[in-house]
Amino acid sequence: xxxxxxNKDSSLNKGVPDSSRRKFLKNTxxxxxxxxxxxxxxxxxxxxxxxxxxxxTQKSVxxxxxxxxxxxxxxxxxLSAASESIFPEDENGSGAIALGVPYYIDKxxxxxxxxxxxxxxxxxxxxxxxxxxRVDIFMIGxxxxxxxxxxxxxxxxxxxxxxxxxxxxxxxxxxKLDMGKANSAIFFSLLKQSTIEGCFSDxxxxxxxxxxGWKMREFPGAQMSYINEIKNDFKVIPPKSVSDHxxx
Amino acid sequence: MVTKLPKVDVVTVGVGWMGxxxxxxxxxxxxxxxxxERGKDRSIADNLHQHDELRYGYGLRAELLRDPAKxxxxxxxxxxxxxxxxxxxxxxxxxxxxxxSGSHWQGQAIRFYPYDFEIRSKTIERYGVxxxxxxxxxxxxxxxxxxxxxxYDKMEKTLGVSGEEDPVGVKRSNPYPNPPMPDTPLxxxxxxxxxxxxxxxxxxxxxxxxxxxxxxxxxxxxxxxYCAYCMFFSCEYGAKADPAVHVVPLAKKTGxxxxxxxxxxxxILYNGNKATGVLYVDTQTGEEFEQPAEIVALTAFQxxxxxxxxxxxxxxxxxxxxGTGVIGRNYTDHTLYPASVGYFEDKKFxxxxxxxxxxxxxxxxxxxxxxxxxxxxxxGIQITCSQLGLLPIGYYSTVxxxxxxxxxxxxxxxxxxxxxxxxxxxxxxxxxxxxxYLDLDPTYTDEYGDPxxxxxxxxxDNDKKLAQLVLDKQEELLKAMGVDILDKGIVPEHPHQFIGxxxxxxxxxxxxxxxxxxNSYMQMWDMDNLFVxxxxxxxxxxxxxxxxxxxxxxxxxxxxxxxxxxNGGSQ
Numbered sequence: 001x002x003x004x005x006x007n008k009d010s011s012l013n014k015g016v017p018d019s020s021r022r023k024f025l026k027n028t029x030x031x032x033x034x035x036x037x038x039x040x041x042x043x044x045x046x047x048x049x050x051x052x053x054x055x056x057t058q059k060s061v062x063x064x065x066x067x068x069x070x071x072x073x074x075x076x077x078x079l080s081a082a083s084e085s086i087f088p089e090d091e092n093g094s095g096a097i098a099l100g101v102p103y104y105i106d107k108x109x110x111x112x113x114x115x116x117x118x119x120x121x122x123x124x125x126x127x128x129x130x131x132x133x134r135v136d137i138f139m140i141g142x143x144x145x146x147x148x149x150x151x152x153x154x155x156x157x158x159x160x161x162x163x164x165x166x167x168x169x170x171x172x173x174x175x176k177l178d179m180g181k182a183n184s185a186i187f188f189s190l191l192k193q194s195t196i197e198g199c200f201s202d203x204x205x206x207x208x209x210x211x212x213g214w215k216m217r218e219f220p221g222a223q224m225s226y227i228n229e230i231k232n233d234f235k236v237i238p239p240k241s242v243s244d245h246x247x248x
Numbered sequence: 249m250v251t252k253l254p255k256v257d258v259v260t261v262g263v264g265w266m267g268x269x270x271x272x273x274x275x276x277x278x279x280x281x282x283x284x285e286r287g288k289d290r291s292i293a294d295n296l297h298q299h300d301e302l303r304y305g306y307g308l309r310a311e312l313l314r315d316p317a318k319x320x321x322x323x324x325x326x327x328x329x330x331x332x333x334x335x336x337x338x339x340x341x342x343x344x345x346x347x348x349s350g351s352h353w354q355g356q357a358i359r360f361y362p363y364d365f366e367i368r369s370k371t372i373e374r375y376g377v378x379x380x381x382x383x384x385x386x387x388x389x390x391x392x393x394x395x396x397x398x399x400y401d402k403m404e405k406t407l408g409v410s411g412e413e414d415p416v417g418v419k420r421s422n423p424y425p426n427p428p429m430p431d432t433p434l435x436x437x438x439x440x441x442x443x444x445x446x447x448x449x450x451x452x453x454x455x456x457x458x459x460x461x462x463x464x465x466x467x468x469x470x471x472x473x474y475c476a477y478c479m480f481f482s483c484e485y486g487a488k489a490d491p492a493v494h495v496v497p498l499a500k501k502t503g504x505x506x507x508x509x510x511x512x513x514x515x516i517l518y519n520g521n522k523a524t525g526v527l528y529v530d531t532q533t534g535e536e537f538e539q540p541a542e543i544v545a546l547t548a549f550q551x552x553x554x555x556x557x558x559x560x561x562x563x564x565x566x567x568x569x570x571g572t573g574v575i576g577r578n579y580t581d582h583t584l585y586p587a588s589v590g591y592f593e594d595k596k597f598x599x600x601x602x603x604x605x606x607x608x609x610x611x612x613x614x615x616x617x618x619x620x621x622x623x624x625x626x627x628g629i630q631i632t633c634s635q636l637g638l639l640p641i642g643y644y645s646t647v648x649x650x651x652x653x654x655x656x657x658x659x660x661x662x663x664x665x666x667x668x669x670x671x672x673x674x675x676x677x678x679x680x681x682x683x684x685y686l687d688l689d690p691t692y693t694d695e696y697g698d699p700x701x702x703x704x705x706x707x708x709d710n711d712k713k714l715a716q717l718v719l720d721k722q723e724e725l726l727k728a729m730g731v732d733i734l735d736k737g738i739v740p741e742h743p744h745q746f747i748g749x750x751x752x753x754x755x756x757x758x759x760x761x762x763x764x765x766x767n768s769y770m771q772m773w774d775m776d777n778l779f780v781x782x783x784x785x786x787x788x789x790x791x792x793x794x795x796x797x798x799x800x801x802x803x804x805x806x807x808x809x810x811x812x813x814x815n816g817g818s819q
Binding site: 085086087088090092113117118119120121122124126129166169173192195196197200201202204205213214216217218219220221222223224225226227229230231232233234235237242245246 | 319
């Protein structure tokens with residue numbers, strides 16, 4: 001994996017002046033088996049430059065892959081499986097799980113977004129308006145997915161066949177699935193939107209692991225300038241994350 | 249307990265484009281100005297590390313937009329419905345903090361047409377009085393194009409506008425201060441397609457400097473880097489014009505300007521027909537203050553200007569039943585924003601690069617550029633091809649109609665078409681309707697218990713015909729570009745929740761106090777030391793984006809204020 005990654009990177013880098021930091025990151029990727037995200041390293045490099053050597057030589061742990069919001073394993077497993085069905089791993093590259101999407105969504109639900117903090121919440125709520133927060137909708141939706149799976153197939157959602165998962169999610173999307181207080185179509189659109197966010201947001205938020213989402217999409221990320229590219233034809237430019245901006 | 253503060257010459261409500269222009273013009277002339285801003289302070293230092301789509305991007309966390317939890321707007325299509333509040337941040341893309349919407353804007357700096365400013369007279373002159381239908385609230389602006397032209401010129405120099413002369417556009421006294429944005433390969437293809445279709449494409453003017461530029465006031469602009477983090481972001485390079493970067497610091501330098509942040513204005517105070525100041529609350533302490541001033545300038549977001557007038561009981565509220573009253577009338581916007589998408593199988597473009605002003609426009613059908621004698625609508629449209637810079641979350645839905653929107657097939661399509669698509673958009677001129685207006689909502693309030701603004705607004709047949717024309721022209725142009733898949737947009741029946749950025753009207757300018765709130769100096773007919781600046785003064789909405797016109801009118805208003813302070817009395 002590490003080797004493949006290095007080759008891919010160096011082909012992308014053809015003709016592009018490489019900063020020493022990029023080389024350093026690539027080397028780090030080799031040493032650590034490619035498990036360290038750019039954002040994590042960025043943090044190390046930026047904040048604790050004296051501990052850089054430690055970061056390189058020790059086996060690295062991604063301390064951000066733990067739960068802030070979810071408590072029950074079956075809820076988080078269900079989220080992981082559903083997000084993977086929305087953005088599955090294929091011959092083009094990683095799916096939602098490998099990109100860290102479930103951890104991304106967990107972090108988002110733990111913050112102001114999950115609580116709909118920036119929303120006008122005054123009464124009266126009219127027909128079609130819902131008081132439910134994103135946290136409420138996710139919990140109702142995910143538990144319903146597990147409940148239905150168990151009712152129909154005797155297993156959790158994650159253990160269904162891919163076809164069965166897709167069928168249930170299609171019912172969600174069309175609003176056919178009865179979710180009680182929640183609307184299944186709204187649950188699905190939240191799930192889909194946040195899955196896409198986790199695939200393509202800056203890795204600083206816990207998804208888009210190793211910028212794999214961007215690499216797959218050929219998105220160059222947080223480049224400071226395209227002044228030499230604006231008139232040119234498309235070309236693949238190795239991505240940068242916001243963390244690069246803190247180490248210049 | 250209200251603390252009364254020392255009197256100043258001018259107090260502005262809001263520190264966005266309009267507040268910053270008033271501040272700089274008046275402080276340069278030696279007057280003391282206080283700017284009250286409900287948001288927090290912002291400067292170029294806050295613009296660093298903006299290359300983060302999730303944090304700032306449209307439809308995402310959109311940090312530069314106002315949090316609607318505190319106050320929002322309500323909306324209904326007609327008087328028989330009960331209005332609903334816009335609860336989410338995405339419904340009204342209104343800015344917040346020093347700089348206001350002028351920090352996150354796209355930067356399009358377009359002029360309205362001579363036809364716009366005298367729309368009623370010119371429509372009657374060319375087509376006869378029979379063309380003014382009963383529902384239309386068409387009225388002249390009380391200013392001609394020739395009169396506003398020098399202020400446009402001034403505004404464009406302040407903004408460092410880069411652009412190309414519109415071959416079928418308006419007369420200009422001076423060229424744009426900066427050369428046009430470069431054509432990307434996609435924009436070049438659009439330009440050629442438009443030309444071969446017999447139209448006159450040009451690089452649309454934008455308030456983004458293409459070269460290092462110093463404006464007449466001495467504000468320094470960097471050159472655009474086409475970094476893509478542009479619309480809904482504030483510029484890291486000081487290339488996109490931003491009041492917080494290019495105007496407010498200069499006003500502060502005069503020593504005559506103070507910006508007070510976290511200051512939420514609740515009322516305009518007055519005695520008879522003189523404004524005496526404003527009442528505001530410090531949102532961080534809850535303390536209330538009275539800021540007395542010789543002149544009160546409303547320079548808030550368009551709808552908040554109107555709301556403050558209504559809350560303060562200034563001017564006669566508009567009554568749609570009999571067409572009397574002025575405050576709230578002639579609400580218009582650009583919510584009808586038709587777009588069509590084309591996909592190429594064999595072409596891939598550098599869509600990751602771009603800016604708010606990498607835009608090629610076609611205005612052959614704008615304003616009254618074509619003869620409407622045999623057409624069943626008034627006003628016109630522009631078509632644009634924009635390369636704003638592709639951001640990967642916002643563009644995830646750019647896959648052909650009818651293909652799955654998630655799953656294996658979606659992923660394949662998404663990766664395949666990311667750089668193989670072109671989105672054409674378009675804007676229409678809005679003929680004001682007697683039934684589209686603003687008033688105070690009877691039910692919903694802000695966090696202090698004051699009523700929110702209620703928008704009553706639906707599309708007219710004229711709007712829908714223009715939108716259909718946009719889509720038909722987009723189809724023609726996409727075909728000329730040689731797309732392999734063409735997804736033509738559709739005209740929606742009613743405005744949906746997204747109310748867009750270009751809201752206008754409600755405290756409109758004109759020649760007659762019976763049908764307008766302000767004169768051509770943005771000065772209230774009923775209160776000659778109260779100036780209401782911004783798009784709230786537009787009697788209707790032209791095809792172009794509003795800021796350039798709103799800013800030009802505000803430069804004129806600033807002249808009026810100086811005149812008032814020198815001599816007293818009305819203009």
